[in-house]
Amino acid sequence: MSAFDAGSVSRREMRQTWRPDLEEISHLKHTPLHALHLSLGARMVPFAGYDMPVQYLEGVLKEHLHTRAAAGLFDVSHMGQIIVRPKSGRIEDAALALEKLVPVDVLGLAEGRQRYGLFTNNEGGILDDLMITNRGDHLFLIVNAACKDADFDHLKKGLGDTCDVTMLDDRALVALQGPRAEAVLCELWADVAAMRFMDVAEADLHDVACIISRSGYTGEDGFEISIPVDSAVDVTQRLLEHPDVMPIGLGARDSLRLEAGLCLYGNDIDTGTTPVEAALEWAIQKSRRAGGDRAGGFPGAERILAEFANGAKRRRVGLKPEGRAPVRGGAKVFADAEGNMTVGTVTSGGFGPSVDGPIAMGYVDAAHAGNGTKLFAEVRGKYLPLAVAALPFVKQTYKR
Amino acid sequence: MLKFTEEHEWLKIEGDVATVGITEHAAGQLGDLVFVELPEAGASFAKGDSAATVESVKAASDVYCPLDGEIIEVNQAIVDDPSLVNSDPQGAAWFFKLKLADPSAANALLDEAAYKELVA
Numbered sequence: 001m002s003a004f005d006a007g008s009v010s011r012r013e014m015r016q017t018w019r020p021d022l023e024e025i026s027h028l029k030h031t032p033l034h035a036l037h038l039s040l041g042a043r044m045v046p047f048a049g050y051d052m053p054v055q056y057l058e059g060v061l062k063e064h065l066h067t068r069a070a071a072g073l074f075d076v077s078h079m080g081q082i083i084v085r086p087k088s089g090r091i092e093d094a095a096l097a098l099e100k101l102v103p104v105d106v107l108g109l110a111e112g113r114q115r116y117g118l119f120t121n122n123e124g125g126i127l128d129d130l131m132i133t134n135r136g137d138h139l140f141l142i143v144n145a146a147c148k149d150a151d152f153d154h155l156k157k158g159l160g161d162t163c164d165v166t167m168l169d170d171r172a173l174v175a176l177q178g179p180r181a182e183a184v185l186c187e188l189w190a191d192v193a194a195m196r197f198m199d200v201a202e203a204d205l206h207d208v209a210c211i212i213s214r215s216g217y218t219g220e221d222g223f224e225i226s227i228p229v230d231s232a233v234d235v236t237q238r239l240l241e242h243p244d245v246m247p248i249g250l251g252a253r254d255s256l257r258l259e260a261g262l263c264l265y266g267n268d269i270d271t272g273t274t275p276v277e278a279a280l281e282w283a284i285q286k287s288r289r290a291g292g293d294r295a296g297g298f299p300g301a302e303r304i305l306a307e308f309a310n311g312a313k314r315r316r317v318g319l320k321p322e323g324r325a326p327v328r329g330g331a332k333v334f335a336d337a338e339g340n341m342t343v344g345t346v347t348s349g350g351f352g353p354s355v356d357g358p359i360a361m362g363y364v365d366a367a368h369a370g371n372g373t374k375l376f377a378e379v380r381g382k383y384l385p386l387a388v389a390a391l392p393f394v395k396q397t398y399k400r
Numbered sequence: 401m402l403k404f405t406e407e408h409e410w411l412k413i414e415g416d417v418a419t420v421g422i423t424e425h426a427a428g429q430l431g432d433l434v435f436v437e438l439p440e441a442g443a444s445f446a447k448g449d450s451a452a453t454v455e456s457v458k459a460a461s462d463v464y465c466p467l468d469g470e471i472i473e474v475n476q477a478i479v480d481d482p483s484l485v486n487s488d489p490q491g492a493a494w495f496f497k498l499k500l501a502d503p504s505a506a507n508a509l510l511d512e513a514a515y516k517e518l519v520a
Contacts, residue, residue, distance in 0.1 A: 060457040061432035251431075251458045324435055326455050351434040351457045358435075380437075380453065 031077035032172040032232040040240075040247050048145035050078040053249040060251035064353040067218055067256055068394070071178035072248035073239055076217075080148025081168040081226060084155065085138040088162070094139050097159035098132070103275065103298040105285035109134045114198045114213050116283050118275055119154060124300030124307070125271035126278065127154065129263065133200045133213065140200075140211070142173070142224070144265045172232035177222030177256075179397065180244040185212075185223055188238065192223070197398040205235050217253065219260025219396045258359060259352045261318060261391030267329055268316060268347045268361060274300070276307035277363065279316045279391075284308075315369040318389035319346060319360040319377070325384055326351045326358040327377040333364055334376045337383050343368045346377060352393055359393050360386070403506055404515035405466045410490055416503045417472065419494045422454070422463060425519045427489035431456045433482040438474040438496060445469065445498075447505075452495050454485065466509065468501040 028051040037044065042053035053075065055063060066072060086094035095106040104117040111134050119127035128147040133140040143151045148167070155165045176185060185192045189203045192212065200213040208231040216222040227235050239245055248256075254264065263269045269278045287293045290305050298304075321327050326349060333344035349360030360377075368375060371390050376383040401413040408426035411418040427433075435455040445451050445465035452463040474496045478484050485493040500506065510518065 054458075055431065059431045061434070064457065255457050325437065326435055326460065328460060351455065353434075353457060 029078075031075055032229045033075045033077060033174070033236055036233055036236060037075065037247075042247070042249060045250070047250055048078055050145060052078060053247070055249040055251045056247050058246065060249070060255065061353050063246060063248045063252035064255050066246045067178045067248055067252060068220060068354050069179070070244040070246070071176055071180040071184050071222075071242075072218070072252070072256075073236065073245050074175040074177065074248050074253055075172070075236075076175050076224070077172040077232070078145035079173055080141075080143040080145065080151060081171055081173060082141040082143060082148075082152060082155065083138050083164075083166045083168060084141065084159065085164045085166070086162060087164060089137070091134065091137060091139070094159075094163050095134070097162045098139060099288070099294060100297060101154065101158045101299065102130075102132070103284045103288050103301070103304060104132065105287045105294075106132060106134075106139070107294070108285065108287060111136045112200050114200050114215055118269075118280065118283060119151065120275070120298055120300040120304065121271055122299045123271070124274040124303035126265070126269045126273055126275065127151070127271060129265050129269060131213070131215065135200070135211075146266065170229050172227045172229055172236075173224060174227065174232075174236055174239070175216050175218075175222060175224045176239060176245070177216045177218040177220045177248075179221065181220070181222040182399070184239065184242045184244055187242070195223075195399075197221075197400045206231075206238060208235055210235065214399065217260075217262055218256040219262070219392055219394055220256075221397050221399045254348075255350055255353060258348050258350060258361065259354055259392065259394045260396060261361065261393065263316075264348060273316070273363070274304055274307060274312060276304060277312040277314055277316065281308065311366060314344065314363045314365050316347070316361060316363055317369050317371075318391040318393060319349070319362055319375070319386045320389040320393075321358040321360065321377070321384055321386040323384060324358065325379060327360045327379055327384060327386060329360075329362075331360075331362075331377045331379055333362060333386075334378065334383060335368060337376050337385070339376070339378055339383050343375065355393050361391065364388065401506065402512055403466075403509035404512065404518075405464070405509060406518060407464050407466075408519075409464065409466045411466055411498075411506065411509065412494075413500075413503070413506050416500050418467065418469070418498045418500055418506070420466060420496055420498055421494040422485065422489055423515070423519075424489050427486050427493075430454060430461060431458075431486075433485045436478045436482045436485065436495075438476075438479060439471045441471050441474055443471045445471070454482070463495060465498065467498065467505050469498040470501075471496050472499050473497040 344364030346362035450462040
């Protein structure tokens with residue numbers, strides 16, 4: 001996913017942002033909810049080739065706080081929805097085939113369950129991050145918008161001989177996140193209350209066949225709902241009619257996921273970062289690690305398993321600025337207040353509305369990655385103190 | 401005399417001192433501000449220099465010095481409470497007072513009607 005523009009924008013550049021190039025806009029793709037966004041007064045920006053809402057009338061700050069207090073509704077239809085169906089009819093064959101591309105225990109994923117995963121390359125870098133679901137007779141993948149075409153090609157090439165790989169272009173995807181999400185969705189489908197974090201179920205929402213997962217990208221309890229395109233506006237409008245639900249744009253999506261300590265592909269992870277550097281060891285189950293039943297056997301296994309054993313030279317950590325000034329992605333991190341000893345870089349940073357202060361994450365040399373280590377970030381020629389902090393910045397409220 | 405820039409600053413000019421802030425339009429476009437950094441009193445800037453920084457949840461933006469001059473006073477109230485810039489951008493949430501090097505240079509800036517047309 002290309003980076004959400006969270007960097008420094010001069011007001012001169014902003015003037016151009018306010019009146020974007022019409023040529024550029026005409027090339028942008030629309031999600032099935034595009035007209036709905038416009039009718040809700042969204043401010044639209046180009047994102048991963050799509051014309052997407054960055055915020056609605058309430059603005060990023062209020063949208064963020066509303067999601068943590070009640071429920072927020074996000075259009076994530078730009079993301080790729082891919083089906084991997086084993087030609088043999090045996091789901092194990094699809095799972096084992098996918099395991100050649102991801103360092104994840106796919107075979108052990110039970111039917112109706114979802115798991116986070118990573119496509120790695122031969123150097124141990126990360127091609128994309130994704131969600132993998134076992135749907136009984138096939139695997140259902142959700143991948144990042146900016147990577148979805150490359151991911152599709154990668155899948156076709158990697159497991160096209162044993163599986164049929166299909167990109168779904170007839171489904172929208174919305175996320176409903178926050179402490180009131182369950183109660184809101186219960187009004188359309190009562191059985192949702194029985195779902196646990198990372199469960200996936202089929203449900204009819206007003207006679208529309210949807211696929212619902214209890215997961216998201218905010219650190220809150222919540223759901224992602226895959227909806228047939230023809231009914232996408234109808235189902236979304238019904239959810240928005242609920243007084244607890246507010247539409248949420250990409251701006252608050254970014255601040256919510258940053259508070260939750262979640263990576264944004266293209267910012268915090270990319271082909272130049274490995275899973276161990278990125279502190280994503282938890283996404284690589286024991287069966288794929290050294291000594292496991294199916295250890296290795298994924299791209300870059302040699303480097304990644306060596307880093308498991310010996311540690312990586314640098315590590316993704318949370319960074320908490322001491323003052324009020326936000327430290328943005330791209331800021332250099334130093335061990336000293338004079339900026340002589342570079343020890344890392346901020347990859348995502350901004351203001352956390354629920355934290356009520358600046359927050360960031362980035363990569364620092366392993367020797368400086370311990371919680372509480374005092375470091376300095378360069379912002380407009382000054383060296384601002386910050387401390388290595390445990391992620392997430394807010395308590396996750398997943399219903400496990 | 402009230403003047404405006406194409407970069408969305410306003411100037412209230414009394415004698416050779418301009419009180420400078422950002423316009424309602426700019427404040428609305430920036431969204432809820434969470435951080436403001438102001439220059440030091442006594443600092444001199446040329447027209448177009450970045451004199452202050454405002455930050456919303458999602459981005460940092462520069463506030464430019466609209467004319468050559470020296471900062472003689474800054475408004476600590478917007479540092480203590482950045483949301484004041486959203487609630488009263490063209491009143492209580494002024495940014496700084498600038499002693500103009502050449503007060504006549506202000507004549508070249510936009511008047512209110514021209515600015516309103518710019519953002520219409």
